[in-house]
Amino acid sequence: MEPVKIGLLGLGTVGGGTVNVLRRNAEEISRRAGRDIIVSHASARDINKPRICQTDGIQLTEDPINVVTDPEVSIVVELIGGDTLARELVLKAIANGKHVVTANKALIAKHGNEIFSAAQKKGVMVAFEAAVAGGIPIIKAIREGLAGNQIEWLAGIINGTGNFILTEMRDKQRDFDSVLAEAQRLGYAEADPTFDVEGIDAAHKLTILASIAFGIPLQFKKVYTEGISKITGEDVDYASELGFTIKHLGLSRRTEQGVELRVHPTLIPKRRLIANVDGVMNAVLVKGDAVGPTLYYGAGAGAEPTASAVVGDIVDVVRVLTSDPENRVPHLAFQPESLSDFPILPISEVETAYYLRISASDQTGVMANITRILADSGISIDSMLQKEPVADLAGSNTDSATIIIVTHTTIEKNMDEALAKINTLDAINNDVVRIRLEHLDAD
Numbered sequence: 001m002e003p004v005k006i007g008l009l010g011l012g013t014v015g016g017g018t019v020n021v022l023r024r025n026a027e028e029i030s031r032r033a034g035r036d037i038i039v040s041h042a043s044a045r046d047i048n049k050p051r052i053c054q055t056d057g058i059q060l061t062e063d064p065i066n067v068v069t070d071p072e073v074s075i076v077v078e079l080i081g082g083d084t085l086a087r088e089l090v091l092k093a094i095a096n097g098k099h100v101v102t103a104n105k106a107l108i109a110k111h112g113n114e115i116f117s118a119a120q121k122k123g124v125m126v127a128f129e130a131a132v133a134g135g136i137p138i139i140k141a142i143r144e145g146l147a148g149n150q151i152e153w154l155a156g157i158i159n160g161t162g163n164f165i166l167t168e169m170r171d172k173q174r175d176f177d178s179v180l181a182e183a184q185r186l187g188y189a190e191a192d193p194t195f196d197v198e199g200i201d202a203a204h205k206l207t208i209l210a211s212i213a214f215g216i217p218l219q220f221k222k223v224y225t226e227g228i229s230k231i232t233g234e235d236v237d238y239a240s241e242l243g244f245t246i247k248h249l250g251l252s253r254r255t256e257q258g259v260e261l262r263v264h265p266t267l268i269p270k271r272r273l274i275a276n277v278d279g280v281m282n283a284v285l286v287k288g289d290a291v292g293p294t295l296y297y298g299a300g301a302g303a304e305p306t307a308s309a310v311v312g313d314i315v316d317v318v319r320v321l322t323s324d325p326e327n328r329v330p331h332l333a334f335q336p337e338s339l340s341d342f343p344i345l346p347i348s349e350v351e352t353a354y355y356l357r358i359s360a361s362d363q364t365g366v367m368a369n370i371t372r373i374l375a376d377s378g379i380s381i382d383s384m385l386q387k388e389p390v391a392d393l394a395g396s397n398t399d400s401a402t403i404i405i406v407t408h409t410t411i412e413k414n415m416d417e418a419l420a421k422i423n424t425l426d427a428i429n430n431d432v433v434r435i436r437l438e439h440l441d442a443d
């Protein structure tokens, strides 16, 4: 049988890694796919730039349109990133009857509904395993491996840069800015590092995970997104003293009222396996009603880990090239006509526990006032400690105290109401720091 010809858009880190993996493992890949797979065409902004891969035998062009319109190409692999030109090219490839493999999380999170609908009409596949958690086959695990379950919730460390920053802050007492600068130097961060630290990259990935877990359309705009740039070493240390570690989590949970969709710093118990996922590694915890909690761990970025997911998708596409489109695995795990309009809950309706750090004058009755306000809002306290702030230890500001309160779960709007009142108390020096807390237990 003729080899299947691949057209690559982008020959950077992931593109180069994909060429290398396809060539190095060509024989095994062909035994798995049932056909030889070759990269016949590729586009790059500058075709003369040095690369991490050999390009002999590949027809190179600086105009990506040449790849998506070339009649020889059966599968277009989009690795240029961004969601403007990438969207145009992917839609053009689909219109030309080509299957698409992409690692582009922003593209799928923001334009996936449009892209899948176009692909459906044309009877072509769009595969996107590499868009979430790099080399971890999490899309396939949820969409196919867990297809017998009702997924109850999932929580993931799905941005390596953010996890690297929090790990270094905790383990080496380093400050946020210096760790971010190192992450950029090491090439982990997105082109715009605010995408990593403000949670946008994780929100793209969470949008995709929630859709395939719950059978809902992609709704990136409805993700509540909070970054890690305000996390201080002080909170990292207090959390640790209380038995928690702070992770930047993407979390989605099905409740009777709707689906929670949120990315924010989160205290999680240190004893959970996922709390021990450090550095640039990613992990996703998925709770299914039949299987219970399951954890998927691996490299979330990098040339070959991401290429591993891209090539896995290429093999998948090649295996079903001749099958009837109606009998393929649906793009978003559920049949397109069966997607649910289950609402996405606003953050005010989300149920979670909290860590509060309160800086207050050390006066009689302050604690009583705080606990009364919490009780009035129906919020129950789990544990509490009073600390001498760092400034006190240095001998200044001796009439102030730091109070740490961990609460039981409540609805966020109750906490908003209580904090608004606590912040107006005379004895409160700065606005209360609030970080959400999740136990991530099996129930």
Ligand code: HSE
Binding pocket: 134, 158, 159, 160, 161, 162, 188, 189, 190, 196, 201, 300, 301
């Ligand atoms: N900037 C991303 C990360 C790369 O740090 O995880 C992979 O999507």
